[in-house]
Amino acid sequence: MTRTVDDAALMMSVLSKPDRRDGMSLPPNDINWKALELPPRKLRIGLMLDLGVGQALEKDVRDVAVKTARAFEASGAEVTEAQGVLTREMLDGLDSFWRARAWDDLSRLASEDRAKALPYIYQWAEGGARLSGVDVVRGFNATMAIRTAAAKLFCELDYVISPVSPVVNFAAELASPINDPAKPFEHICYTVPWNMAENPAASINGGHSASGFPIGVQIIGRRFDDIGVLRMAKAFEAMRGPQKPWPAAPGK
Numbered sequence: 440m441t442r443t444v445d446d447a448a449l450m451m452s453v454l455s456k457p458d459r460r461d462g463m464s465l466p467p468n469d470i471n472w473k474a475l476e477l478p479p480r481k482l483r484i485g486l487m488l489d490l491g492v493g494q495a496l497e498k499d500v501r502d503v504a505v506k507t508a509r510a511f512e513a514s515g516a517e518v519t520e521a522q523g524v525l526t527r528e529m530l531d532g533l534d535s536f537w538r539a540r541a542w543d544d545l546s547r548l549a550s551e552d553r554a555k556a557l558p559y560i561y562q563w564a565e566g567g568a569r570l571s572g573v574d575v576v577r578g579f580n581a582t583m584a585i586r587t588a589a590a591k592l593f594c595e596l597d598y599v600i601s602p603v604s605p606v607v608n609f610a611a612e613l614a615s616p617i618n619d620p621a622k623p624f625e626h627i628c629y630t631v632p633w634n635m636a637e638n639p640a641a642s643i644n645g646g647h648s649a650s651g652f653p654i655g656v657q658i659i660g661r662r663f664d665d666i667g668v669l670r671m672a673k674a675f676e677a678m679r680g681p682q683k684p685w686p687a688a689p690g691k
Contacts, residue, residue, distance in 0.1 A: 442685070444673040447641070448472040451665065470666050477670030479514040485521025485592070487601040492527050493628030494605040494616065503646040503654040504602045510678040511600070521599055524588035525632050530624055532581030533631065538567030539575045563620035582635045589636035593661045598671055601629050603655035607648045629657060639665040641672040644682065653683075 441447040452472040457464045486508040488501060512518040541564035545553050553561070570578075592599070604626060609616040616626045624631065633640045638659050645656035658675065660668040 444475065444669055444676050448475060448669050475670050475673040477674055479511050479516040479674055482516045483597045484508065484511055484516045484518045485596040485599045486518055487521040487523060487599050490523035490525060490628050492525055492530055494625045496602060496605045497607055499607055499648040500602045500605060500654055504600060504656050507645045507656045507675060508600050521592065521596060524585060524592055525628050529581040529584055530628065532578040534624055535570055535574050536578030538564055539570050542567035557614060559614040559620055563623050585632050585635040589632060589638055599659040601657045603629060603642045603657045605629065607652050607654060633659050637662055639668045641668050643672050643675060645679065
């Protein structure tokens with residue numbers, strides 16, 4: 440959403456303000472979003488690479504995540520291997536719940552409007568109509584299981600470093616890297632746990648593939664440690680060195 444961590448912090452100074460129209464709005468806080476200095480020395484960082492679920496990690500992606508962790512280690516952080524918090528049962532549970540929720544939305548539309556949905560999404564959501572109420576509740580409860588697992592992980596760690604996506608890129612015409620509605624979430628296993636557990640996470644360019652594509656790394660912190668995650672991202676921004684210039688708009 441932003442090109443620099445400073446820009447992200449500026450955005451947060453507005454985005455984080457309470458809003459009475461938001462049922463999940465938090466109380467006002469006095470966070471100084473400009474105070475982004477954080478020495479990594481002695482911070483406990485987990486490097487999360489092997490999830491045991493989802494798409495296999497491509498070598499270029501793995502190499503960039505490892506390089507990021509080693510940069511923090513060279514700055515004095517204590518880096519250890521971290522196990523993934525997501526299981527196949529959790530991922531399939533999220534799939535069931537989200538299918539049912541999506542089908543509820545689509546089924547309320549007029550048939551002509553429903554026909555405008557991307558066929559991939561329609562086929563995926565339609566499976567929700569065949570789930571039982573118990574299936575859907577079990578799927579919803581996967582979110583609670585993920586929150587429990589994430590909280591346990593951060594009892595021992597201050598931050599986690601992981602890839603953002605297991606693959607560098609995929610064809611823009613596809614709905615997902617695998618492009619199979621029966622396996623819709625294999626590519627989100629590094630990011631979805633933190634959305635469900637409400638842990639703040641920053642995605643920042645960590646390097647490039649052999650073919651020149653940018654590769655994101657993710658820095659995750661404890662719940663409500665948004666400023667800490669931004670500080671970690673700011674520290675890494677300095678460690679990684681100069682970046683390739685942003686693409687310029689073609690001339691007329």
